[in-house]
Amino acid sequence: MSQEHRPDRWDMVNASVHSSGAASFITAMESPTKDTRSPKSPSSYHTTHQKQPAKNENIKTDPSNLIIGNTTFHSENLTTATASSLGYPTESSLEEHDGTLTTNTSFDDLEKGIGPVLVQHQIGAKEPEKSDMDVMTRTRGNHTANSSYTSTWKISVPPENPAALPTKRAGRICRGIRHNFFTVYQRLFVICLIANLIPIIVLLVTNRHSQPWGPDRGSVATAVAANVLAAFLIRQEHVLNAFYAVMCATPWWFPLRIRRMVAKFYHFGGVHSGCATSATVWFVLFTALVTTDYASGHYAQPGVMAISYLLLGLFISICLSAIPKFRFVSHNAFEAVHRFAGWTAVALFWALILLVSKAASEAPGADSLGMTVVKSPAFWLLAAITFFTVLPWLRLRKVEAFPEILSNHAVRIHFKYMKIGPILGVRISDNPLKEWHAFASIPAADGQSFSLIVSDAGDWTKRQITNPSNAYWVRGIPITGILRMAIVFRRIVLVATGSGIGPCLSMLVSHPMPCRLLWSTPNPEQTYGENIMEAVCKADPDAMIINTRASGRPDIVALTYHLYVQSNAEAVFCISNNSLTRKVVYGMESRGIPAYGPIWDS
Numbered sequence: 001m002s003q004e005h006r007p008d009r010w011d012m013v014n015a016s017v018h019s020s021g022a023a024s025f026i027t028a029m030e031s032p033t034k035d036t037r038s039p040k041s042p043s044s045y046h047t048t049h050q051k052q053p054a055k056n057e058n059i060k061t062d063p064s065n066l067i068i069g070n071t072t073f074h075s076e077n078l079t080t081a082t083a084s085s086l087g088y089p090t091e092s093s094l095e096e097h098d099g100t101l102t103t104n105t106s107f108d109d110l111e112k113g114i115g116p117v118l119v120q121h122q123i124g125a126k127e128p129e130k131s132d133m134d135v136m137t138r139t140r141g142n143h144t145a146n147s148s149y150t151s152t153w154k155i156s157v158p159p160e161n162p163a164a165l166p167t168k169r170a171g172r173i174c175r176g177i178r179h180n181f182f183t184v185y186q187r188l189f190v191i192c193l194i195a196n197l198i199p200i201i202v203l204l205v206t207n208r209h210s211q212p213w214g215p216d217r218g219s220v221a222t223a224v225a226a227n228v229l230a231a232f233l234i235r236q237e238h239v240l241n242a243f244y245a246v247m248c249a250t251p252w253w254f255p256l257r258i259r260r261m262v263a264k265f266y267h268f269g270g271v272h273s274g275c276a277t278s279a280t281v282w283f284v285l286f287t288a289l290v291t292t293d294y295a296s297g298h299y300a301q302p303g304v305m306a307i308s309y310l311l312l313g314l315f316i317s318i319c320l321s322a323i324p325k326f327r328f329v330s331h332n333a334f335e336a337v338h339r340f341a342g343w344t345a346v347a348l349f350w351a352l353i354l355l356v357s358k359a360a361s362e363a364p365g366a367d368s369l370g371m372t373v374v375k376s377p378a379f380w381l382l383a384a385i386t387f388f389t390v391l392p393w394l395r396l397r398k399v400e401a402f403p404e405i406l407s408n409h410a411v412r413i414h415f416k417y418m419k420i421g422p423i424l425g426v427r428i429s430d431n432p433l434k435e436w437h438a439f440a441s442i443p444a445a446d447g448q449s450f451s452l453i454v455s456d457a458g459d460w461t462k463r464q465i466t467n468p469s470n471a472y473w474v475r476g477i478p479i480t481g482i483l484r485m486a487i488v489f490r491r492i493v494l495v496a497t498g499s500g501i502g503p504c505l506s507m508l509v510s511h512p513m514p515c516r517l518l519w520s521t522p523n524p525e526q527t528y529g530e531n532i533m534e535a536v537c538k539a540d541p542d543a544m545i546i547n548t549r550a551s552g553r554p555d556i557v558a559l560t561y562h563l564y565v566q567s568n569a570e571a572v573f574c575i576s577n578n579s580l581t582r583k584v585v586y587g588m589e590s591r592g593i594p595a596y597g598p599i600w601d602s
Contacts, residue, residue, distance in 0.1 A: 155524070156544045158554045162562035168590040175590050180582075184267040185599055192274025193281075196227065200285060212298050213289075218376065220286045221356070225349070225381035227279035232388050234271045237477045243268070244480040250488045256570060260594040263485040263571065269601035273322065280315040287312050301359050307352045314345045328578075328600070332435050339433075346389060349382055392476035396432060403468030406529040409456050410499060411465045413472075416449040423507045424478035426452060432473040435460065440481055440503035442535075453528070455499030482573070482598055483507040489570040489594075490514065493563045494540075495556065495584055497521055500575035501528070501536065508539035516563040517543040520554060556580060557587035564593060571596065 168175060203215035233239050247265045250258070287308045293299035320326070321337040357372040357379075366372065373379050402414040413428075420426070420441050427436045437460060439452035456462050483503055486492050491514040496504045498521045508515065517540040524545055525533055536543050544563065546554050560572055571594040574584040581597035588595030 154545070155547045155550070157551060158544075158546060158559060159562060162555075162558050163565040165558060165561050165587075166591050169592055170590075175586075179586050179589050183599075184264045185270040185601060188267060188270025189274040189277070192271055193278055196223070196278035196281065199223070200281065204285075212293055212296065214285075214292065215289075217286065217289055217293075217356075218378070220282060220289065221353075222377045222381065224279050224282045224286060225378045225385065227275045227282060229381050229385050229388075231272050231275040231279065232385055234268050234275070236388050237392065237479050240268070241477075241480050244484050248484055248487055252488070252490055256594070259488045260571065263488055263594065263596055266482040266485060266596070267599065269599065273601070276322075277319055280319055283308075283312055283315055299359070301355065304352065304355050304359070307348050307355065311345055311348050311352065314341045314348070317341055318345075324600075335435055343389070346382070346386055350386075353378055353382060395477065396473065396475040398471050398473050401468075401470055401472050403464075403470070404451075404529075405465070405468065406453075406532070407527045408465065409527050411454050411468055412451050412529075412532075413454060413464070413468070414444075414449060414451040417474075419448060420450040420478055423481050423484040423503075425481045426450075426474060426478050427476070428452075428472040428474055430469055430472060432475065436475075437461070438479075440483075440506040441478065442502060442506050442509055453499050453502035453532070457499075481506070482596060483575070485596065486515075486571070486573055487513065491567055491569045492516075493518065493560060493567060493569045493572045495560050495572065495574040495576065497556075497576040497580060499528075501532065503575045505532070505535050505539065509535060514567075516540060516567040516569065518546070518556070518559055518563055519543060520546040520548055520556060522549045523547060556584055560584055560588065561591075561593070564588075570594065573597065 170178070203219075207213070207215045243265065247262050250262045252259075254262075290299065290304060290308050294301070294305050317337055318341050321334045321341075327334045353373065353376065357376060358369055360366055361369040361372045367375065399415060399417040402416070404412040404414060406412055415426075420443055422443065424441050425438045426441050427438045429436045439454065441450040441452055443450050454461050454464050456465055481503060483506070486494075486507060493516050494504045494508075495518045497519070501519050501521070504517065504519075507513075508517075517536065519536060521527065524547060533545075536545065544559065546559075548554075556576075560574075563569070564572060572584070572588050574581050574595065574597040576584070576597070578598075578600055585595040585597045
């Protein structure tokens with residue numbers, strides 16, 4: 001629970017007042033740990049705070065009596081009529097005042113079982129007690145109280161006549177190829193693959209008559225190691241954050257065409273998969289060369305043969321498990337194969353280099369084993385691979401967590417173990433060798449802590465909501481997220497559904513910028529709570545918040561374009577599920593509007 005979040009005593013007050021008047025009010029206050037939340041939750045009110053003078057010390061209370069001076073008031077004799085005459089808010093008085101509930105009673109006063117301030121007013125006390133705590137005024141509807149702090153969120157109704165969507169550009173086939181089958185991710189993948197296939201073909205052609213047949217085995221091994229290192233580096237936290245910092249330095253005076261291309265940097269996963277696939281192709285060539293040498297009798301090293309085929313099987317299994325359809329269906333299996341097959345491959349690669357170097361050092365006039373190993377480029381590349389593999393795990397630790405249950409669909413987990421910068425993602429786990437889950441962090445107002453929102457999206461997330469942990473494993477450093485690229489634009493439209501509001505708040509809370517926010521989710525107030533609603537309103541006072549339980553699922557593409565035109569934005573960012581994100585990004589890009597969203601490539 002965040003430091004500034006107060007206990008849900010007002011929830012109990014509100015429930016008791018609406019249910020059976022002041023008698024239930026007293027019962028609720030005598031049992032402060034029982035949650036008596038009513039459908040009319042405090043999230044439907046606006047909140048203001050105002051400081052009050054110091055407290056009068058002449059009041060003493062016990063669970064059944066209120067002693068004011070020399071007068072004892074017996075709370076068991078309190079009825080709804082008596083409460084109304086004494087000034088207690090009841091259901092009828094709330095209706096008469098159009099739902100406005102205003103009281104000078106502090107949280108401490110309420111815990112005494114009766115409101116001493118109101119009683120003192122009724123019995124004619126000369127110096128009514130004033131609480132030293134904040135006055136809390138909650139007003140139903142869109143009323144804004146006269147205070148420096150107000151929460152004014154409202155649930156929106158989709159406009160009846162949004163801006164008409166323009167015609168999509170180019171033909172249907174061309175649009176499909178460009179925006180679905182040949183995205184920036186695929187283009188980077190193809191570039192990396194072609195950049196490796198060309199030298200392979202050149203080497204095979206130029207060495208087709210050599211004895212033994214084919215290119216130099218050491219050069220092929222070096223190419224394998226170089227591609228594996230490139231695949232590792234593009235996913236390494238420090239490298240990624242450095243690249244993002246460079247890309248985000250793009251100034252606004254650059255043409256929009258350049259800035260929209262720079263903002264596509266988050267497709268860097270195409271380099272990762274392209275280099276990993278290229279490494280596999282190079283290793284197929286290496287295994288073929290070693291097999292040819294072994295079959296012809298030029299290379300009698302059965303150990304090298306065995307390790308080569310084991311490594312080839314690991315390379316192929318890693319590539320197959322990364323196929324999108326398999327990855328989406330069984331992400332845990334994909335993660336396990338990547339982790340354990342990858343670690344095993346690194347270990348076997350070390351064994352392969354040592355065996356190959358040992359065989360080379362035994363040739364007449366060759367260097368010693370140590371010098372042969374040191375002179376091998378593959379050795380240094382593999383050393384770098386090992387270093388970047390181990391580095392995140394050197395920062396593995398278990399940290400304390402403070403879960404705040406928002407509803408049966410979402411939980412907000414607070415952490416205090418480190419300060420965190422803007423728009424960064426954190427990976428957490430309850431079993432570090434099994435599965436990791438990445439979430440966008442929301443920096444706290446104090447700058448010393450942060451939180452993240454977990455919504456029900458699977459077995460693991462459901463378990464965190466129903467049985468939240470007080471500690472989680474973390475490793476490495478926080479990683480910059482896709483929304484970081486939003487700062488290269490002057491104005492943007494943010495589209496979120498469900499818990500996608502978390503990454504949006506991560507950006508807007510830590511790096512405010514001109515934007516319009518569209519958030520579509522079922523029952524936002526009940527699901528995500530008052531604090532989240534207030535943060536959304538603070539980020540965009542005119543945020544379009546759609547309750548899909550009340551108004552149904554809107555046409556997100558049409559509403560996005562409506563806000564894009566209305567705000568004169570330069571780009572659209574969408575944080576939602578895979579299908580809707582693709583739909584919004586395609587709907588905007590096909591009409592010439594820069595649009596960005598997660599691509600789920602890991």
